[in-house]
Every structure is written in C-alpha cells, then in structure tokens.
Amino acid sequence: MSRKKPTVVIGLLGSQLDRGFAPARWERWRPSVGICQQEDLLIDRFELLCQPGDRRLARQVTEDIAQISPSTEVVLRELPLNDPWDFEEVFGALHDFSRTYPFKDDEDYLLHLTTGTHVAQICMFLLAESRHLPARLLQSSPRKKGPMRAAGGWRLIDLDLSRYDRLAARFAREQHEATTLLKGGINTRNTAFNALIEKIEIVAQRSLEPMLLTGPTGAGKTQLARRIYDLKKQRRQISGPFVAINCATLRGDGAMSALFGHRRGAFTGAVGAREGLLKRADGGVVFLDEIAELGADEQAMLLRALETGRFLPVGADEEIESDFLLIAGTNADLLKEVHRGGFRADLLARINLWSFELPGLARRREDIEPNLDFELEAFAERHGQRVRINLEAHRRYLDFALSDAATWTANFRDLNASVIRMATLARAGVIDEAVVVDEIERLRVRWGLNSARADAEETHPGVGHHPLNASADAHMARPGVGHHTAAKDGRSAVVGEVEDVLSELGVGELDDFDAVQLRHVIKVCRQCATLSEAGRALFAHSRTRRKSRNDADRLRKYLQKFGLDWDVITR
Missing domain, CATH: 3.40.50.300 (P-loop containing nucleotide triphosphate hydrolases)
Incomplete structure (x- = not known):
C-alpha cells in the first residue's frame, strides 16, 4: 500500500490577520493558525514566509500552531521586503524563493493565498500558474458562527482550466x-x-x-x-x-x-x-x-x-x-x-x-466552393441584389474550377472577378448554365488555354471535326491515305513503322531538317493521349519561359504547316 505524500503548505504571515498575543486571540479567526485547525486537512509542514519586522508575531503563530496541531512542523523563512506593495520587489523576492526552494516530487504543495498584501497574492498566483511554484492554491475564510468559527473554512482552487467544462x-x-x-x-x-x-x-x-x-x-x-x-x-x-x-x-x-x-x-x-x-x-x-x-x-x-x-x-x-x-x-x-x-x-x-x-487558390481547390458562395453573398451586399446560381450551373462551374485546367493565376482576384461577371450577366437574379459556359470560355482565354470546343475534339477525336486546310482534305481523299489498320488499343502506326510515316501520310518532299523534326513530333504524338499532353511533352523546356503556355495550340499550328492534324496522325 503506497504511503500518502506529505502535505506542505507555503504561505505568507499576515501582519494584521494573524496578529494576536492576548488569550482572546483564540476567539478570532487567524488564517495561518486556522488552516492548521482543519480536521479534514492534515498539514505535515508549514513554510511560513515572514518579514524581518514580524519575527515576534511569527514566533507566536508558530507556538500556537504547535498547540493545536503538534504534528505540523513550522519552518520560518524570512522574506525581506522594503515595500510589500511594490509589485517588482515582491515578485522578485517570491521568484527568488521559488528558484531556491528544494521542491520534491514526493511532497504535495499547497499555496495559501489568504494572507499578505493583494500584490503578494497576485504574485503568488502568477508563480503558481507558471509552475515556478508547483502547488495547488489553498484559500481559507472565516465562519460567522459555530464551534469551529475561529478555525474558519478552506477550499482548493484548481488552475487546470481544462477540468472546468463551461470554461473550456x-x-x-x-x-x-x-x-x-x-x-x-x-x-x-x-x-x-x-x-x-x-x-x-x-x-x-x-x-x-x-x-x-x-x-x-x-x-x-x-x-x-x-x-x-x-x-x-x-x-x-x-x-x-x-x-x-x-x-x-x-x-x-x-x-x-x-x-x-x-x-x-x-x-x-x-x-x-x-x-x-x-x-x-x-x-x-x-x-x-x-x-x-x-x-x-x-x-x-x-x-x-x-x-x-x-x-x-x-x-x-x-x-x-x-x-x-x-x-x-x-x-x-x-x-x-x-x-x-x-x-x-x-x-x-x-x-x-x-x-x-x-x-494560392490552385493549392486550395477544396476551398473554391465556400469562397464561391462567399463572393455571391458579398455581391448581394454591395449591390443590394441577391443572385443565386442554379444547381446545374453550380455543378458545371465547379467541375471546371476544380480541374487542373483552371490555373487561377491571379488566385482570389480571378475568382472574385469571375463571380462579379456571372452575377452581373445573370437574368432574373439566377446564374444559369449558359452564363457559366460563357464565363468558362472567358477564363480559358484569360489563362491562355484551349477553348472548350477544342478540348471536346481532343477528348472525342473525329466528332465535329473539320479539315484544317485543303491540303489536309487532299490527303484524306487520296487512296491509301487516311485509311489505316488500327490496333486493338487504337495507338498503332498509320501504315508501317514511324520511319515510313511521312510517305504514308502523303506529305511531299521535305528538307532533311523538317523531315527529322516532323518524324519525332509524330512519334511523340502517338505516345500521348491528347493534343495537350503531346504539346506539354514537346515544349517542356521552352514553356517555363513563356507567360502563355497553350502548348496544344502551338502543336496544332505546327502540324497545320504540313497539312496534318491530330486525328490524322494518331488514328
């Protein structure tokens, strides 16, 4: 069975509250004496801090405690103070005490806050809160009547705020x-x-x-x-x-x-x-x-x-x-x-x-939706007109806004401007899908991206496709050109290997420089799923030095020089 830790009280001698030398002193409440009279609080040692001018009172209090609680050891410790109301002096003296006192892990410390000036009480509280004095707070008070009137009452104050549910x-x-x-x-x-x-x-x-x-x-x-x-x-x-x-x-x-x-x-x-x-x-x-x-x-x-x-x-x-x-x-x-x-x-x-x-906003895409709602509320406050976005338009806008295609280069300024445009163009206070589609196109242009129609062509090759020029039409119409045997994965060569691709596509005589370059471009295109992906692969280094990075458009224009397009070379 483990032994209970010894209880040690640290307190200041009360120059007024603890005063009393005549026999009548036992009839009045004296905090330092009364705390040792408690039947349900057994004190093993009392560290009583006193000023040099109160030595006589300190001896009297020590003797009185010995009478009513013989098992309590009283240790007198002088705390020299010129002005007990000077915060800096009092805090410094108590701080020095806390640094030099030999606190032990196997003792339970209580800090008696009832005596001393208000300045001293505040300083002791601060030192306890900062754990310079590793003690719980002990507060005593007088009783108006009853057999233990002179002893008064007591209670502990726990500084662990997490234990107070309402405070927490x-x-x-x-x-x-x-x-x-x-x-x-x-x-x-x-x-x-x-x-x-x-x-x-x-x-x-x-x-x-x-x-x-x-x-x-x-x-x-x-x-x-x-x-x-x-x-x-x-x-x-x-x-x-x-x-x-x-x-x-x-x-x-x-x-x-x-x-x-x-x-x-x-x-x-x-x-x-x-x-x-x-x-x-x-x-x-x-x-x-x-x-x-x-x-x-x-x-x-x-x-x-x-x-x-x-x-x-x-x-x-x-x-x-x-x-x-x-x-x-x-x-x-x-x-x-x-x-x-x-x-x-x-x-x-x-x-x-x-x-x-x-x-930036692109790194916080999950915050786009709540910020969209916030911007709509802000627009309503500024203009005195509430604007809402219908369900289908909301879904379509977020599908684009959350995709990698939306770069949000100006971050929240882009989003703010986008909402203002849509809210201004909304008919009858409702942003519909047509307004959103128009805004997405505007953002694509703003960020130098493909148009939505071009993306649709990349995702669904051949749907709604038109030849880029007459030369391309001629190649498509020429027997044996544009009619290819496709592999099961849809990524096979047109006819034969990549080395023969130029002649198979019907491209006329080219300079060696153009032929070598075009051959490599077509090879990369066949290894990529979309025009955008191929553009990023081919222009990976130069794209970092340009403000606009519309690599798909750049690649499309390059192929167009030779009368070719994406569908022809990747089919």
Whole structure:
C-alpha cells in the first residue's frame, strides 16, 4: 500500500490577520493558525514566509500552531521586503524563493493565498500558474458562527482550466470565433490552410512583434492583415488605426515622405507638413504590402523605426515616435533578394520572426466552393441584389474550377472577378448554365488555354471535326491515305513503322531538317493521349519561359504547316 505524500503548505504571515498575543486571540479567526485547525486537512509542514519586522508575531503563530496541531512542523523563512506593495520587489523576492526552494516530487504543495498584501497574492498566483511554484492554491475564510468559527473554512482552487467544462467550452468558442474572423467567415476546408490560420490566431493574440505574410499575388495577404488588426482591436491589444500601403507605388523622394512624413519646405513642392503613414499608425497596425519594393534608404529608416520606435521625417531636425505593429507582405523570395543585394539582411531578420506563407487558390481547390458562395453573398451586399446560381450551373462551374485546367493565376482576384461577371450577366437574379459556359470560355482565354470546343475534339477525336486546310482534305481523299489498320488499343502506326510515316501520310518532299523534326513530333504524338499532353511533352523546356503556355495550340499550328492534324496522325 503506497504511503500518502506529505502535505506542505507555503504561505505568507499576515501582519494584521494573524496578529494576536492576548488569550482572546483564540476567539478570532487567524488564517495561518486556522488552516492548521482543519480536521479534514492534515498539514505535515508549514513554510511560513515572514518579514524581518514580524519575527515576534511569527514566533507566536508558530507556538500556537504547535498547540493545536503538534504534528505540523513550522519552518520560518524570512522574506525581506522594503515595500510589500511594490509589485517588482515582491515578485522578485517570491521568484527568488521559488528558484531556491528544494521542491520534491514526493511532497504535495499547497499555496495559501489568504494572507499578505493583494500584490503578494497576485504574485503568488502568477508563480503558481507558471509552475515556478508547483502547488495547488489553498484559500481559507472565516465562519460567522459555530464551534469551529475561529478555525474558519478552506477550499482548493484548481488552475487546470481544462477540468472546468463551461470554461473550456467558452475558450473553445472564443478560439473558433477568432479563427472564423481571420477566415472572413468562410468555412474553409483545406486542412493545411486551417492549421495555418489557427497558428496565426495564437500569434496574433499573444505577440506584438512584426509579422511577415508571403504568398502569390491575390492569395489574400491584405485581407488577412486587416483581419489580424480586427482581432487585435477586438481583444483591446491595440487602439490605433489600420494603415495599408503597397510599397510598389512608392517611388523616389515621395517614398520617404509617404512613410515617414516631411516638414514644410523639406523639398520643392512641400508647401505643408505631412504626417507620414508610420506616424498615422501610432497605436495601431501598418501593413506594408510588397515590402521587397522598398528602396535601400527606406529599408534603413524602417529598421530603425522598428527597433527604437523613432524615426526622422524628411527635413526634420528631431526624431518623432510612433508605437505601431508592422505586418509586411510580399510575393518575392526575400532571402534571394538579400543575396542579390536588393534587401537588407538585418531588416529581414527583424520582420521574419513570424512568417506565414499563404497558398494560392490552385493549392486550395477544396476551398473554391465556400469562397464561391462567399463572393455571391458579398455581391448581394454591395449591390443590394441577391443572385443565386442554379444547381446545374453550380455543378458545371465547379467541375471546371476544380480541374487542373483552371490555373487561377491571379488566385482570389480571378475568382472574385469571375463571380462579379456571372452575377452581373445573370437574368432574373439566377446564374444559369449558359452564363457559366460563357464565363468558362472567358477564363480559358484569360489563362491562355484551349477553348472548350477544342478540348471536346481532343477528348472525342473525329466528332465535329473539320479539315484544317485543303491540303489536309487532299490527303484524306487520296487512296491509301487516311485509311489505316488500327490496333486493338487504337495507338498503332498509320501504315508501317514511324520511319515510313511521312510517305504514308502523303506529305511531299521535305528538307532533311523538317523531315527529322516532323518524324519525332509524330512519334511523340502517338505516345500521348491528347493534343495537350503531346504539346506539354514537346515544349517542356521552352514553356517555363513563356507567360502563355497553350502548348496544344502551338502543336496544332505546327502540324497545320504540313497539312496534318491530330486525328490524322494518331488514328
């Protein structure tokens, strides 16, 4: 049978509450004595902290405890304090005690919070919460009547908040509300993105250090920065405004003036003083988007402002102060910019304490549907007109939006613009399938993709097909050309091996250069399922250097030069 751990109480001697020397003291409640009178609380040792000026009272209390609880050992420990109401002094003294006291795993510690100044009680609570004092909280109180009136009563306070169901539910609800705010009220489904938002929520509520938001253009950095500000404002961590600027718009002398302000007459055209964005953001948040675009001088001044809270307006003789939180945004690789010499390494080190990468929409395709609904609601709020999308149109739009064909190059800006177009063109407030088909075609053109009709031809060869030119018609009509013996898998050669393909297709005499190149192109085409796949294979290297990557169209035009098309060479 295991032995019960010894119970050790740590408490402060109450200069007033524990006072009493005459026999009448036994008739009044004295917390340090009364806690040792409890029949259901057996104390093995009492670590009684007292100030040097209370030694006489400490001895009296020790003697009284020995009378009513002989098994309790009282250990007096002096806690020298000049001012028991000075928070820094009291916390420092109690912290020193917690660091030097020999706590043991085989003892159970209780921290008596009833005595001492309110400052001392707060300090002891904080040290217990941080586990510097590995003890549970013990609170005692007087009783108005009864035989144990002088002993009073007691109870334990458990700091493990997870054990309080209603508190735990409240904290969980507040956290959910915070993450919902950061997500703009959108019920996002992407697991990685949701985990990222949860981490940002923790940092936003606990840190006042700069934050760096990275990710492609249109990923939502500005919106997230604004929501971080709203969360901090809601939690009363900040009181100032939200000030945002795209650093790519700052050029020349105007950049320093816009950020840090200027004095009247500082330069030609400075007819009046200007406050500057950093000063305007005093007590609030400044969001510097595309921070990689800042010049060297602006970077140096910004670093000083972050480290000291002070900076020098253009033309000024004295620095001014501003207490602001910086959130920076960029779609550039700042580490590469540092190596290239375009960005200061010390500034990056200062703003990179909390760095979060926002994924593009193409990496969050499961979030397209809830964002589609959100954009429709946003359109209704802006225009005062509710627009809905019917079931078939909704399905068709999502089929395309979730496919690899939808590149979402501008991310949420593309989605926002797409919804605005469809909602504007909707008849009677309903987006139907015809509107969606038209919008998909527009997006394909926007992203440099094949038209939907061309994709249909690739998926169903020969359906609705028309010869590309008269030469192709001639080849199809020529006996023996265009009539091939197909293998069971549909991928056999036209007639004979690839080496004979040019003559079998009826192509006239070609230069050796064209013949070798065309032979290889046809071979690759026969190894691929679609025109797009063949285009990607043939132009794999050059496509990375082009903004538009419509490889299927490029291959189609190449074949057309020789009077050929996809159906003819792959049948």
